[in-house]
Amino acid sequence: MGLSKVAGTVRPQAPSFRRVRLSRVVLPALLVIGFLLLTSYNPPQSKYVLEFHGDAQLTQSQWDRFDAQLQKCEQYSAPWVSYSFPVPANRSNPRWNPVSGQSQTTILRNVTLFDGEILYTEPVDVVFREGVVQSVSSSSNAAEFKADSNTIVRHYNGDFVTPGLVDMHSHHLALSWPELANTADGNEINDETGPLTPMVRSLDSMKPYDIAASIIASGGVTTSLILPGSANIMGGEAFPVKNFLKGGEHGEEVVEELLLEHGIPKEDRRRYLKMACGENPRRVYHHTRMGNAWKLRHHMARAQDLRENQDAWCAAASTAKQNRDATAVASLLAEGPNGKGGLPEELELDSSVAMLRGKIGINVHCYEPEDFEDMLLHSEEFGFRIQAFHHALSAWKVPEMIKSSGQNITIATFADFSLYKKEGYDGNLYAGKILAEHGVPVAYKSDHSDELTNAKYLVSQAATAHSFGLSEILALQSVTSVPARSLELHHRIGYVKPGFDADIVVWDAHPLIAGATPKQVFIDGKSTLDERVDHSRTNTLDKPKMRAETAPEDVGAFCSSTSKDDTVIITGITTSYLKNLHTKQLSSTGNLTMVLTNGQIECLGEHTECVSTNSVGKVISLHNGHVLPGLTTVSSGLGLIEIPSEASTVDGAGDSNANIFDPESALYAKYGIHSEGKAFDRARLGGVTRSITYPNTNGFLKGVSAGIKTAEGSNPLNGGIYKDDVALHFVVGQDAKDSSQTPTVSKSVASLRKILSENKGKDTLYGKAADGKIPVVVHTENKYDILQLIKIKKDYPKARLVVYGAAEAPSVADEIVAADLPLIFAAAHSAPSTWEKKDVLVGPPLTISSVQVLVESNVTFALALPPDYDWHLANLPIEAAAIAKQAGLGAQEAVNLFSGKLDDILGFEGVERNSDWVIWEGNPLEYGANVVLTVDGNDGAIVGCWPESD
Numbered sequence: 040m041g042l043s044k045v046a047g048t049v050r051p052q053a054p055s056f057r058r059v060r061l062s063r064v065v066l067p068a069l070l071v072i073g074f075l076l077l078t079s080y081n082p083p084q085s086k087y088v089l090e091f092h093g094d095a096q097l098t099q100s101q102w103d104r105f106d107a108q109l110q111k112c113e114q115y116s117a118p119w120v121s122y123s124f125p126v127p128a129n130r131s132n133p134r135w136n137p138v139s140g141q142s143q144t145t146i147l148r149n150v151t152l153f154d155g156e157i158l159y160t161e162p163v164d165v166v167f168r169e170g171v172v173q174s175v176s177s178s179s180n181a182a183e184f185k186a187d188s189n190t191i192v193r194h195y196n197g198d199f200v201t202p203g204l205v206d207m208h209s210h211h212l213a214l215s216w217p218e219l220a221n222t223a224d225g226n227e228i229n230d231e232t233g234p235l236t237p238m239v240r241s242l243d244s245m246k247p248y249d250i251a252a253s254i255i256a257s258g259g260v261t262t263s264l265i266l267p268g269s270a271n272i273m274g275g276e277a278f279p280v281k282n283f284l285k286g287g288e289h290g291e292e293v294v295e296e297l298l299l300e301h302g303i304p305k306e307d308r309r310r311y312l313k314m315a316c317g318e319n320p321r322r323v324y325h326h327t328r329m330g331n332a333w334k335l336r337h338h339m340a341r342a343q344d345l346r347e348n349q350d351a352w353c354a355a356a357s358t359a360k361q362n363r364d365a366t367a368v369a370s371l372l373a374e375g376p377n378g379k380g381g382l383p384e385e386l387e388l389d390s391s392v393a394m395l396r397g398k399i400g401i402n403v404h405c406y407e408p409e410d411f412e413d414m415l416l417h418s419e420e421f422g423f424r425i426q427a428f429h430h431a432l433s434a435w436k437v438p439e440m441i442k443s444s445g446q447n448i449t450i451a452t453f454a455d456f457s458l459y460k461k462e463g464y465d466g467n468l469y470a471g472k473i474l475a476e477h478g479v480p481v482a483y484k485s486d487h488s489d490e491l492t493n494a495k496y497l498v499s500q501a502a503t504a505h506s507f508g509l510s511e512i513l514a515l516q517s518v519t520s521v522p523a524r525s526l527e528l529h530h531r532i533g534y535v536k537p538g539f540d541a542d543i544v545v546w547d548a549h550p551l552i553a554g555a556t557p558k559q560v561f562i563d564g565k566s567t568l569d570e571r572v573d574h575s576r577t578n579t580l581d582k583p584k585m586r587a588e589t590a591p592e593d594v595g596a597f598c599s600s601t602s603k604d605d606t607v608i609i610t611g612i613t614t615s616y617l618k619n620l621h622t623k624q625l626s627s628t629g630n631l632t633m634v635l636t637n638g639q640i641e642c643l644g645e646h647t648e649c650v651s652t653n654s655v656g657k658v659i660s661l662h663n664g665h666v667l668p669g670l671t672t673v674s675s676g677l678g679l680i681e682i683p684s685e686a687s688t689v690d691g692a693g694d695s696n697a698n699i700f701d702p703e704s705a706l707y708a709k710y711g712i713h714s715e716g717k718a719f720d721r722a723r724l725g726g727v728t729r730s731i732t733y734p735n736t737n738g739f740l741k742g743v744s745a746g747i748k749t750a751e752g753s754n755p756l757n758g759g760i761y762k763d764d765v766a767l768h769f770v771v772g773q774d775a776k777d778s779s780q781t782p783t784v785s786k787s788v789a790s791l792r793k794i795l796s797e798n799k800g801k802d803t804l805y806g807k808a809a810d811g812k813i814p815v816v817v818h819t820e821n822k823y824d825i826l827q828l829i830k831i832k833k834d835y836p837k838a839r840l841v842v843y844g845a846a847e848a849p850s851v852a853d854e855i856v857a858a859d860l861p862l863i864f865a866a867a868h869s870a871p872s873t874w875e876k877k878d879v880l881v882g883p884p885l886t887i888s889s890v891q892v893l894v895e896s897n898v899t900f901a902l903a904l905p906p907d908y909d910w911h912l913a914n915l916p917i918e919a920a921a922i923a924k925q926a927g928l929g930a931q932e933a934v935n936l937f938s939g940k941l942d943d944i945l946g947f948e949g950v951e952r953n954s955d956w957v958i959w960e961g962n963p964l965e966y967g968a969n970v971v972l973t974v975d976g977n978d979g980a981i982v983g984c985w986p987e988s989d
């Protein structure tokens with residue numbers, strides 16, 4: 040019902056969009072004469088008789104068919120729409136409607152504008168009406184704007200404004216939140232179609248009620264390309280949407296009204312195709328790369344045949360018309376052995392032929408050099424252009440090869456998400472910078488499907504890329520105009536300039552600053568957030584910073600020649616976040632000097648107090664030195680898993696059928712630790728010196744975690760495992776259901792009870808757990824499950840229960856406090872991605888921060904990243920900063936939540952506590968700081984010196 044209604048309302052009267060297009064289409068002159076007669080509606084039959092000769096008697100419907108098919112022929116040869124610039128300022132937004140569209144003119148006064156291309160140096164005023172930007176003008180010489188019933192004036196006092204972000208790779212709407220088995224419509228996988236499904240469309244999978252769209256919009260992402268998944272070599276057609284639910288005239292849940300090109304005739308809309316190389320189709324269909332390639336080439340050869348048949352038919356039809364030859368027309372239409380049966384068409388091959396005709400933007404999930412090369416070979420063989428390689432984590436290795444295609448292929452990639460499989464293991468934090476230096480366009484995208492890829496945080500990828508060397512402007516472009524251009528939608532989105540759709544984000548800080556959050560997001564001119572009128576909040580326009588790629592000379596010299604007994608004098612330290620060091624009063628000059636002897640801090644204070652004229656030592660002079668405690672992560676991967684998808688690089692997932700009531704079944708991380716792999720590099724870059732690593736077992740019983748060090752060269756003999764048995768880990772909740780012994784959540788609760796009740800006083804692992812001699816860490820997200828743990832804690836008060844994960848804890852914070860149940864909260868940036876945590880707080884700007892709730896409720900908690908985030912460890916201090924900002928915490932507190940607090944909760948004492956410390960150049964709580972020295976707190980050894988990126 041809804042759909043037929045939509046179909047009836049799609050065509051607008053005469054959108055200017057269409058005029059732009061037609062004015063640029065060169066109609067082949069030969070088709071014009073006579074054709075106009077053919078194409079006029081319901082012409083009297085006599086006209087054809089007059090115009091055409093020959094014996095054939097064709098019916099009106101046959102003439103109509105010929106006419107329609109000739110029109111298709113004409114479309115084949117017309118170019119895919121491109122646009123000239125500047126876009127007409129009086130353009131209208133085809134999505135706008137007079138009922139629910141932006142009704143008042145909005146004026147954003149006094150904003151700092153990045154317009155998609157450049158960053159304005161003076162504040163400007165931005166005016167938009169009916170979903171289109173009208174003007175951008177200097178604030179200083181503007182007349183006072185008057186707010187009245189037709190005009191809203193918003194004063195922003197220099198706040199940063201950007202175009203709505205454009206995410207060219209997302210799966211929301213097709214895979215809606217919370218994920219459910221029956222709404223997972225991402226990949227068309229079935230035996231009948233196999234890995235070639237160019238004929239399916241993500242449009243047909245979309246749920247116009249997916250709450251993810253609003254969450255994503257709250258991160259400033261206003262447009263997303265919704266692609267089919269990557270299981271198939273050809274996955275299907277993709278569609279760009281605006282992240283505004285129920286935006287149509289009637290405010291109903293209608294897919295059509297989400298589409299960016301809503302309001303444009305369907306036949307004039309852009310098309311996009313998703314393809315995939317490499318591991319996914321290989322794995323899903325048991326092919327090799329050879330098989331993948333053959334499947335594609337075979338399919339494209341079929342499409343090529345069809346295209347040739349179409350072109351031949353079109354040429355013959357054109358000649359028949361030119362010659363007014365009705366007999367020929369009849370034969371072109373006739374079925375059977377003597378006829379051509381009309382224009383050859385095959386719905387199944389429609390998008391594949393469109394590829395060959397350059398009428399569909401090709402977006403290929405592809406990671407590795409050999410896969411790019413192969414796909415480029417195919418593109419040359421069959422003559423199609425690739426719009427973008429997606430994910431493409433190894434593209435930085437072969438920018439020239441990619442460029443040599445001449446296709447101006449965009450690399451739509453991740454800034455730091457990587458390492459999760461072989462084809463993602465070569466991810467390079469400097470990839471954006473390297474690609475840009477070679478002139479390859481770089482876009483960052485989310486791949487949004489679960490919490491891990493939440494598109495809400497897209498901007499943080501641009502920020503990360505900037506901190507690793509991509510320029511500020513290119514970083515801002517990488518999530519705005521570059522993806523807009525790549526998608527050839529840059530006449531509408533990706534810019535804040537007159538004539539563009541009014542998709543605009545007002546930020547509470549420079550968007551490349553840690554924790555930058557939208558204050559307001561306009562989509563088609565409509566505001567989407569309840570804006571807190573909170574101008575008291577200090578708004579920083581501090582410029583984001585880049586990390587130094589190589590160590591300053593004296594640091595470099597020091598690193599290459601240092602021994603532990605050298606005295607080291609470090610000047611230029613401005614800030615120390617260390618609590619328990621015998622520091623002198625903080626310097627009045629903001630320039631402290633530290634003297635290290637044998638790895639012990641002899642002095643940290645004014646230069647004159649710490650250093651006498653005859654002091655000797657190696658000097659490191661910093662500009663903005665910071666001292667931060669070493670951070671601790673909680674991980675299932677670090678030391679046990681190098682490449683998650685490669686079993687031979689992983690310790691193993693254990694036997695989920697092993698008897699969970701037998702303590703001998705528990706795995707011990709300490710026996711499997713290999714202290715190497717790229718995630719360790721990232722940990723060292725992030726000043727993360729220790730990890731609590733637990734076995735990655737499936738099901739209820741995970742096993743016993745170990746405390747490990749991340750310093751290079753750590754091993755089990757040299758203290759690399761600093762605490763053998765940290766805690767016994769169980770899962771209560773949906774993830775416990777993996778095991779045949781705990782097929783239900785209730786069974787996981789019952790099993791934990793049984794273990795705690797039946798093992799008291801025993802000298803076994805479970806006995807220690809029951810008697811509180813080792814903490815019991817329970818991985819749980821759901822609020823009801825947390826309440827069950829509170830009951831368990833009451834019934835077994837000796838056991839030292841800790842909840843890890845705890846996404847829904849804010850909903851039951853009072854009960855948690857009353858029970859004095861500590862948390863390792865891993866859900867600071869959580870999302871309602873699964874049913875069991877559908878009630879999480881998604882955080883600013885939509886809700887209060889979950890961490891703020893925990894703090895204000897006096898919950899005892901430490902912070903951790905969620906599982907499977909080891910690739911993100913270089914940014915752990917940034918996470919601390921972002922969390923602190925959103926929760927209103929001080930930096931020191933946030934840092935402590937990722938270090939000392941964790942030790943408190945796990946009951947670490949003495950040498951078990953993380954007493955490492957790290958000297959940084961720059962503020963590690965902002966992007967762009969580098970680790971200078973890492974010092975092991977136990978023995979004072981300098982265990983890291985200017986660690987390099989992987």
Ligand SMILES: *[C@@H]1O[C@H](CO)[C@@H](O)[C@H](O)[C@H]1NC(C)=O
Binds near residue numbers: 055127129130
């Ligand atoms: C937009 O401006 C162009 C050039 O100034 C003009 O030709 C056109 O008629 C205008 N269109 C509308 C809808 O006002």
Ligand SMILES: *[C@@H]1O[C@H](CO)[C@@H](O)[C@H](O)[C@H]1NC(C)=O
Binds near residue numbers: 149162178179195196
């Ligand atoms: C713009 O905002 C800045 C920062 O609050 C302020 O100093 C300046 O006076 C404002 N300019 C105008 C024209 O309102």
Ligand SMILES: *[C@@H]1O[C@H](CO)[C@@H](O)[C@H](O)[C@H]1NC(C)=O
Binds near residue numbers: 521524
């Ligand atoms: C290449 O693509 C990028 C991004 O799509 C665009 O900004 C640039 O202008 C294009 N270059 C050429 C030569 O077309």
Ligand SMILES: *[C@@H]1O[C@H](CO)[C@@H](O)[C@H](O)[C@H]1NC(C)=O
Binds near residue numbers: 630631
């Ligand atoms: C800090 O003080 C030391 C010693 O006086 C001096 O050499 C150094 O240049 C100063 N550093 C900065 C960043 O001001």
Ligand SMILES: *[C@@H]1O[C@H](CO)[C@@H](O)[C@H](O)[C@H]1NC(C)=O
Binds near residue numbers: 896897
């Ligand atoms: C949390 O603790 C502080 C200090 O002890 C107290 O003032 C405050 O009322 C407590 N908050 C709640 C919600 O219990």
